[in-house]
Amino acid sequence: MDGMTIGEFARVSGLSPKALRLYDDLGLLPPARVDASSGYRFYTTDQLEHARLVSWLRRLGMPLARIRDVCAMDRPRAARAVREFWARTESDHAVRRGLALFLTDHLQGEADGPRSRLALRGAALGDRGRVRAEHQDAVLANGRTLAAADGFGPRGAGAAAAALAVLDRLDLRGLPTEAVSAALFEAADDARTAVHRAAGDADGAAESGTTLTALCWTGSRLATLHIGDGRAYLLRDGRLSRLTEDHTLVRSMVEDGRLTPEEAAVHPQRSLLIRALADGDAPPASHPDTRLRHVRAGDRYLVCTDGLSAVAPEADVRHVLATTAAPADAVRELVRLAHAFGAPDNVGCAVADVVEGEATGVDENAGPVAQGAAPSARCRRNDAPTI
Ligand code: MN
Secondary structure (H helix, E strand, O other): OOOEEHHHHHHHHOOOHHHHHHHHHOOOOOOOEEOOOOOOEEEOHHHHHHHHHHHHHHHHOOOHHHHHHHHOOOHHHHHHHHHHHHHHHHHHHHHHHHHHHHHHHHHOOOOOOOOOOEEEEEEEEEEOOOOOOOOOEEEEEOOOEEEEEEEEOOOHHHHHHHHHHHHHHOOOOOOOHHHHHHHHHHHHHHHHHHHHHHHOOOOOHHHOEEOEEEEEEOOOEEEEEEEOOOEEEEEEOOEEEEOOOOOEHHHHHHHOOOOOHHHHHHOOOOOOEOOOEEOOOOOOOOOOEEEEEEOOOOOEEEEEOHHHHOOOOHHHHHHHHHHOOOHHHHHHHHHHHHHHOOOOOOEEEEEEEEEEOOOOOEOHHHOOEEEOOOOOOOEOOOOOOOO
16 A cells, blocks of 8 residues: 655645644544554545645634544535634634723723713714604613614614613723723623514514614723724814724725725615624624723713714714704704705714713713613603703
């Protein structure tokens, strides 16, 4: 029986002799023949495909035990196993990426003073717009959280409301910074469960879900929780900056160089989401971006759905934020702005100012303004905002 030596087989398979010896020991890729007297290993060309698969899976970072399972599978099952492994890997990566960013935020900038005297004062407003039959956006401004959710699918309104009901209960104040990130992930998880529960077994439940973009007050900083294509903005010193990245297919295509930003803006599938809180979606599809921001007195924050950001030019949004007095005026003007551009979609926006306030950093007197965040009794839909 002829055969390649371990050195020859290593060369053609892309695996090192050391790796081949290890895979033999593990039963992952035994040689075709072992010379009884010399102990030399010999491999055949029939084993090349198997060896290349092992090499490929190793380069993917798959653990050896899992590789053994995958090699024993038929091709369709192996394909599914690789897909599942990669989804999990990306999810882990996304979580770690988020933690790394969050830690960077935590370590950067000045340490929190012992008595922060800043507070958040906000208002929120949702509007059906001029074209859509149903209002599926929900917004929230409750004195510590600013949020907007854009429901989609037949059960979209319920999904958006359910997600915001979870955010309405979220209270990060007094948590050590190290615990804030975990609390945000937990809130995203709870929101996903709530969306699932809201969808129930109804028709269209599987196609229903919501985006969720929120800024949450920790008592001294603002934490971002973001899934989907809602947006958060900061107006500081007259300049508007965007705090979130859209989780849309077109944005990932722009990143890959397959679309220009100009093409993306008019792409027919520009609102196709790659991340959302949807029934049955597991991470990474529902994985949130989380950040932690230092705030300054005088900052004005906006959280909105694409019914505003995809419709009105950023310069106009900036103008409204810079020229209106109270957050309640700002949200009213922003809805008016969307109408001036035809309001083809539901509109949801929430605005808050960072003001000098109580030592607790919370202005309970600002009063809750929440729309669509049922079933909480103080939540209303389509009401005029109050301060
Ligand atoms: Mn929308």
